[in-house]
Amino acid sequence: MSDADLRRAAARFGTPLYQYDFDVIERQVLLLRRAIGPRFELAYAVKANPSAGVLHFLSKFGLSSDVASRGELAAALRAGFPRSKILATGPAKSDADLEALVRARVSIIHAEGEWELEQLEKIGARIRGRIPVGLRLNPPWGIAEKRVIIGGPGAKKFGFDIRSAERVLRTSFPHLDICGFQVFNASNVLDARLLVENTQNVLNLALSLSKKYAVPLRSVDFGGGFGVPYAQGEMPLNLGVLRKGLQEIAARVERELRLRGTRLVFEPGRFLVAESGTYVTRVLGTKRSLGVDYVLVDGGVHHFLRPVLLGTPHRVRLIPEKTNGRSGPSSPSKKSLVISGPLCTSLDILHPAARLPLPARGDLLAFENAGAYGYTESMPLFLSHEWPAEIGVRKGRLARLRKAPSAASLLAAQECPF
Ligand SMILES: Cc1ncc(COP(=O)(O)O)c(C=O)c1O
Structure with a gap:
């Protein structure tokens, strides 16, 4: 996904957000179909990314699907499988x-x-x-x-x-x-x-x-x-x-x-959607503590648990807020950065040692390969922060797939009977 697309999405829909590149999903379907040949059938494992927009897009390729619950069944049927x-x-x-x-x-x-x-x-x-x-x-x-x-x-x-x-x-x-x-x-x-x-x-x-x-x-x-x-x-x-x-x-x-x-x-599941997805966060600030450089961002493992759940950090890209020459040959030297979110737990580490130039407040940090087992494998209720929206991009056109519920709507769904 290009930096320009991610910048555009962040400006229009706010951060943190998940963005899925539908051109990449299409590429992966065609690649895998060709690799498995006509004798084998391809069924998408809905659990990898059950976003309705993603399911609908995949159903148009004539794929089958594998569901693990009646919720996934309803989603697959609604998507047209x-x-x-x-x-x-x-x-x-x-x-x-x-x-x-x-x-x-x-x-x-x-x-x-x-x-x-x-x-x-x-x-x-x-x-x-x-x-x-x-x-x-x-x-x-x-x-x-x-x-x-x-x-x-x-x-x-x-x-x-x-x-x-x-x-x-x-x-x-x-x-x-x-x-x-x-x-x-x-x-x-x-x-x-x-x-x-x-x-x-x-x-x-x-x-x-x-x-x-x-x-x-x-x-x-x-x-x-x-x-x-x-x-x-x-x-x-x-x-x-x-x-x-x-x-x-x-x-x-x-x-x-x-x-x-x-x-x-x-x-x-993973092969078809992982590489399409990027989890985008914005830098709130940086601090140095006892020789360690921390970058604090507006997202965290409540939205993107996979890196800590499996102990495998995802590649992360720095997208400066302004394209004012902070990249290229004269760009600042890289450091080892701990990228963390707002949760009150030291588990909330999106990357323990990212090699990047020190970002500035307002820059974006984009975690790659977040399209499978990303959003829905996480725990968005923890600490009551707002949830990320899901955005799609197809042939350069951006569109919202899932609106983030507001803090007010999450509160409104609860009752206090005692
Ligand atoms: C029953 C079943 N089928 C398919 C998958 C998809 O696996 P993968 O995303 O590794 O392709 C899973 C993943 O957990 C699964 O449990």
């Missing part, structure tokens, strides 16, 4: 979530526990129908990359371990049509070979369970996990390697009778 292309996955779906998913007739519900199957069976009996269900599996292998966030071998709250899955597959559920499997084994993987290997392993597992328990394979879902570089020096995912590996798998799939007509689904 067809129910026949909605999948549902989530480790603790409430009875109300399951009810809403069945009522909406989503294409498949990935169950993650026996109580979910029992609940779905009850709903199926009540509506006298058969509900399409996949089993989310927790396989005994991981993805051997140390940056993996979810997944890896061992006990987990996600899905069924293989022994539990086999027990379930021996049980009769007259109102469930168990017709697929899902495995989400890792998030933010940058090694394409590991993603290809995982895809083949998941397919082998699905095939062997399908043969052993006569499960029709209408859907095999490989989860998300396509990574983007956050830290300095990290290399982007090699899409050429991904493409070649998945092409080889697609060729093998053609020879497998059981996989004729099977949906082969990836459900990425």
Whole structure:
């Protein structure tokens, strides 16, 4: 996103704010579609960025979507994702979530526990129908990359371990049509070979369970996990390697009778939206304390928790308020800066050691790659500061996606009955 766009957005909508570049989202969809090839289906994981404007834009590319709650289901339907292309996955779906998913007739519900199957069976009996269900599996292998966030071998709250899955597959559920499997084994993987290997392993597992328990394979879902570089020096995912590996798998799939007509689904979130997003804050002031340079800004981890939650600072850019020659060869030397927000906790560090020239009051600091698991993975109620707005930019045109609720409207939603 250009400095000019960010300056324009900050002047028009105020700071702090989230800005998403829709041209980047489009680029990422086209890149990933090309890399996975026509045999694999792309379902957007709504949790990565559920902003209505983002969902609506993505739905226009004909993507499927993966939802984790009835709130995400409502958002996906409103955005225009067809129910026949909605999948549902989530480790603790409430009875109300399951009810809403069945009522909406989503294409498949990935169950993650026996109580979910029992609940779905009850709903199926009540509506006298058969509900399409996949089993989310927790396989005994991981993805051997140390940056993996979810997944890896061992006990987990996600899905069924293989022994539990086999027990379930021996049980009769007259109102469930168990017709697929899902495995989400890792998030933010940058090694394409590991993603290809995982895809083949998941397919082998699905095939062997399908043969052993006569499960029709209408859907095999490989989860998300396509990574983007956050830290300095990290290399982007090699899409050429991904493409070649998945092409080889697609060729093998053609020879497998059981996989004729099977949906082969990836459900990425981060890859499609992370790089589109920037969290923009304004510098309130700087101070030096015991040799450390602090930059205090008008946003913080209440809006952008990810850097402290995962201990991975995002790249940050200084955008001087005025373009008065403070950049270029004669620009001031860089320092190591601690960038912090207004929360009364020392956890509120947006960057522990940013290498930047010391900014001036009024300058902008823009945190990059904030489009996935940014705003909605944060805790905006903490300390009752105002929330950021969400802004989109498409081919140079700026538009608001979500108005920040005012402090007054947040107060108005509360009652004091005692
Ligand atoms: C079930 C499920 N599918 C897909 C995703 C998206 O993963 P990513 O953003 O790494 O592609 C997640 C992320 O947590 C998930 O839990």
